[in-house]
Amino acid sequence: MVKYYSANDYYKDKFGEKVYKLALKGGTTCPTRDGTKGCRGCIFCSEAGSGDFAADTIDGAILRLSAKQTGRKYIAYFQTFTGTYGDAERFRELYTAAARDDRICGLSIATRPDCLPDEMFELLSDLAQIKPLMVELGLQTIHEKTADFIRRGYNLPVFEEAVAKLREIPADVVVHLILGLPGETKEDMLASVRYLNGCDIQGVKLQLLHVLAGTDLGELYLSGAFGTPDGSFPFSLPEYTDLVCDCLQTLRKDIAVHRITGDAPKRLLLSPKWSGNKKLVLNTIQSTIQSRE
Numbered sequence: 001m002v003k004y005y006s007a008n009d010y011y012k013d014k015f016g017e018k019v020y021k022l023a024l025k026g027g028t029t030c031p032t033r034d035g036t037k038g039c040r041g042c043i044f045c046s047e048a049g050s051g052d053f054a055a056d057t058i059d060g061a062i063l064r065l066s067a068k069q070t071g072r073k074y075i076a077y078f079q080t081f082t083g084t085y086g087d088a089e090r091f092r093e094l095y096t097a098a099a100r101d102d103r104i105c106g107l108s109i110a111t112r113p114d115c116l117p118d119e120m121f122e123l124l125s126d127l128a129q130i131k132p133l134m135v136e137l138g139l140q141t142i143h144e145k146t147a148d149f150i151r152r153g154y155n156l157p158v159f160e161e162a163v164a165k166l167r168e169i170p171a172d173v174v175v176h177l178i179l180g181l182p183g184e185t186k187e188d189m190l191a192s193v194r195y196l197n198g199c200d201i202q203g204v205k206l207q208l209l210h211v212l213a214g215t216d217l218g219e220l221y222l223s224g225a226f227g228t229p230d231g232s233f234p235f236s237l238p239e240y241t242d243l244v245c246d247c248l249q250t251l252r253k254d255i256a257v258h259r260i261t262g263d264a265p266k267r268l269l270l271s272p273k274w275s276g277n278k279k280l281v282l283n284t285i286q287s288t289i290q291s292r293e
């Protein structure tokens with residue numbers, strides 16, 4: 001069996017019980033969208049800025065959870081766009097109100113490493129005094145060629161500096177990697193995982209590449225740039241399952257795994273089509289995890 005540190009175990013260790021994440025709208029744009037570093041966003045990103053399922057308010061997000069999932073503790077997860085890019089006062093108001101809410105046991109803010117000026121570090125430090133803070137950084141890959149292709153807009157030293165400063169706050173750092181970016185081999189993806197093993201990070205999200213309609217990646221895909229657009233790019237389900245297990249085996253055992261696949265809005269999903277059946281994907285990965293030596 002492949003052993004790894006699950007997000008559930010990490011939250012239980014941190015908060016003493018099971019907690020639920022409330023996906024909330026936080027940021028409103030990104031430097032790769034507003035003209036600062038580009039206008040069309042990262043090549044794979046939907047118009048909702050990676051927050052297709054995020055709610056406007058804590059009450060709304062709790063309502064969306066099924067009755068089975070309602071617990072006593074919630075993490076306010078500000079998921080959309082770049083959660084530290086824009087009006088610092090607006091962020092201070094939004095995040096402080098969430099941190100002071102009795103139902104909220106911790107905050108998680110998704111952002112980019114190149115969007116952490118001093119005033120944002122000050123805000124994050126203040127928040128960490130109120131509730132435990134997790135900051136999610138979208139790294140996606142360590143390979144500069146791929147980073148250029150996806151229009152990530154910053155290089156690795158920027159990421160490394162951000163991690164070091166966030167750890168001083170202290171915030172736990174959760175890093176997003178995308179599996180299946182065009183041009184990357186399995187070895188390239190495992191090299192990204194090995195690189196993270198050398199970083200002072202506490203969590204990782206392994207995100208299957210979703211090709212979505214309305215994105216530049218979607219247009220390239222439909223034009224045949226990555227082989228036949230038959231709904232199987234970048235992997236078949238068995239290939240992806242195998243890769244995820246290799247990543248989990250490679251990953252340092254104290255790094256919590258917060259995601260092993262991902263959600264895509266079905267109406268936008270061009271490929272891989274099988275990923276629309278999330279239950280099947282998770283069950284297949286779990287049974288491979290159990291059966292691996």
Ligand code: SF4
Nearest residue numbers: 030041042045049081
């Ligand atoms: S992936 Fe993140 S940084 Fe890139 S455009 Fe989407 S929300 Fe912005």
